[in-house]
Amino acid sequence: xxxxxxxxxxxxxxxxxxxxxxxxxxxxxxxxxxxxxxxxxxxxxxxxxxxxxxxxxxxxxxxxxxxxxxxxxxxxxxxxxxxxxxxxxxxxxxxxxxxxxxxxxxxxxxxxxxxxxxxxxxxxxxxxxxxxxxxxxxxxxxxxxxxxxxxxxxxxxxxxxxxxxxxxxxxxxxxxxxxxxxxxxxxxxxxxxxxxxxxxxxxxxxxxxxxxxxxxxxxxxxxxxxxxxxxxxxxxxxxx
Ligand SMILES: NC(=O)c1ccc[n+]([C@@H]2O[C@H](COP(=O)([O-])OP(=O)(O)OC[C@H]3O[C@@H](n4cnc5c(N)ncnc54)[C@H](OP(=O)(O)O)[C@@H]3O)[C@@H](O)[C@H]2O)c1
Numbered sequence: 001x002x003x004x005x006x007x008x009x010x011x012x013x014x015x016x017x018x019x020x021x022x023x024x025x026x027x028x029x030x031x032x033x034x035x036x037x038x039x040x041x042x043x044x045x046x047x048x049x050x051x052x053x054x055x056x057x058x059x060x061x062x063x064x065x066x067x068x069x070x071x072x073x074x075x076x077x078x079x080x081x082x083x084x085x086x087x088x089x090x091x092x093x094x095x096x097x098x099x100x101x102x103x104x105x106x107x108x109x110x111x112x113x114x115x116x117x118x119x120x121x122x123x124x125x126x127x128x129x130x131x132x133x134x135x136x137x138x139x140x141x142x143x144x145x146x147x148x149x150x151x152x153x154x155x156x157x158x159x160x161x162x163x164x165x166x167x168x169x170x171x172x173x174x175x176x177x178x179x180x181x182x183x184x185x186x187x188x189x190x191x192x193x194x195x196x197x198x199x200x201x202x203x204x205x206x207x208x209x210x211x212x213x214x215x216x217x218x219x220x221x222x223x224x225x226x227x228x229x230x231x232x233x234x235x236x237x238x239x240x
Contacts, residue, residue, distance in 0.1 A: 002124055003027040003071040004218075007056050007080035007115055009049075010037030012180030013132070014079030016207035017214050021075075022049055029068060031056055031080065056080045056111040062118035072124040075218045078115050078131045081108040081151075083144035087184045104143040109150045116158060126166045128218045131155045133173035133229060135237050148173070152229045159227035168226035170217050175233025177205040200235025 004021050008014035009030025018041060021028045028049045032038050038051035052068050054061035056078075084103045091097045112131050123129070134141075137149035152171040159169040176187075176195040187195070196204050213232055216222050231237055 001027060001071050002074035003029060003069065004075040004077065005029050005031070005065070005069065005073055005115075005119065006077045007031045007111070008132075009051070009079065010034065010041055012079070012182060013174070013177060013207050013210045014077065015041055016211050017077055017079065018049055019045070020211045020215060026074075027071065031061075031065065056115050057106040059114060062114040065115065066118040066122065069119060069122045072127075073119055073122045074124045074127055076116065076119055076123065076127065076129045077214060077218075078112050078129070080111050080115070081132055081148075082182060083136070083141070085142050085144065086182075101143045104147045105150070108144070108147040109154060112151050112154060123162070123165075123167055126220075126223075127168075128222070129155075129158065129162070129167065129169040130214055130217050131169070131171045133171045135173060135175040135231070135233050137173065138237050155229070156227045163226060168217075168222065170222075170226060171229045172210065172213055172217070173229050173231050173233075174210060175199070175205060175231075175236040177207060177210065177232075179206050195236070198236040199233065200238075203234060205232065205234060 004026050006014045006018040009018040010032040018028050018030050022045050030038055030041060030049055030051045033055050035053040038053055042049050042051055052065055085100060091100045131151050133152040134148040136145035137152060139145055155169050155171040162169055210232060213230060231239055
């Protein structure tokens with residue numbers, strides 16, 4: 001039996017991905033800092049989805065995660081992350097700037113690095129690792145955009161390291177996705193309309209849009225896809 005680890009699996013994109021894996025009869029372990037959303041997903045799946053509460057940017061939690069893994073990990077989907085500046089006043093003075101920068105890098109890049117490192121020896125021979133970047137990396141949003149750009153770069157180096165073992169590593173970079181907790185209390189209708197207008201498709205993303213792309217990256221159909229950033233934004237950020 002193989003298993004899948006979905007960090008940030010209690011809400012938003014991670015929750016949708018974990019539930020889809022469960023529907024596919026896969027064994028799934030989810031993480032997050034708050035226990036309540038994780039326990040809700042466990043209940044929703046009659047206890048089939050297991051969970052570990054803790055901050056994935058902390059080495060002690062990373063060690064606990066490795067200890068909780070009981071089977072070779074076929075897929076590691078690192079959704080944990082976010083922009084701690086949302087809903088807060090701008091940092092006032094150098095100490096607050098430094099603290100916000102450290103928190104943003106820890107939540108996004110350090111959490112990815114510790115999660116991958118701790119699970120390295122548990123990854124199956126043909127495992128797929130999916131990290132989450134953001135359109136903010138292209139736009140430059142405070143410290144969050146740079147932190148997500150670093151995650152995408154980290155995925156490239158990791159793909160080079162793990163490729164010899166047949167393990168693929170990619171970065172999914174979403175634009176605005178509604179129905180998540182990313183923006184805390186949500187966006188104003190006006191701001192959401194602006195983001196919708198930026199897409200070519202004239203619609204904002206929903207978690208199910210990420211599920212399809214991630215399932216592809218986890219599947220043998222993506223066997224030659226590695227070291228890539230895959231953009232998921234309805235055309236809001238075109239690439240050539
Ligand atoms: N929604 C968007 O528009 C959007 C756009 C671009 C990129 N993204 C990225 O997509 C990923 C998924 O976000 P989402 O949209 O699904 O938002 P979300 O609903 O806020 O999901 C993020 C999840 O990660 C968990 N988390 C955050 N920091 C963590 C940490 N240090 N350790 C463990 N768990 C942590 C959160 O739970 P706890 O708070 O309980 O820890 C939450 O369940 C994130 O990396 C986000 O940056 C989202």
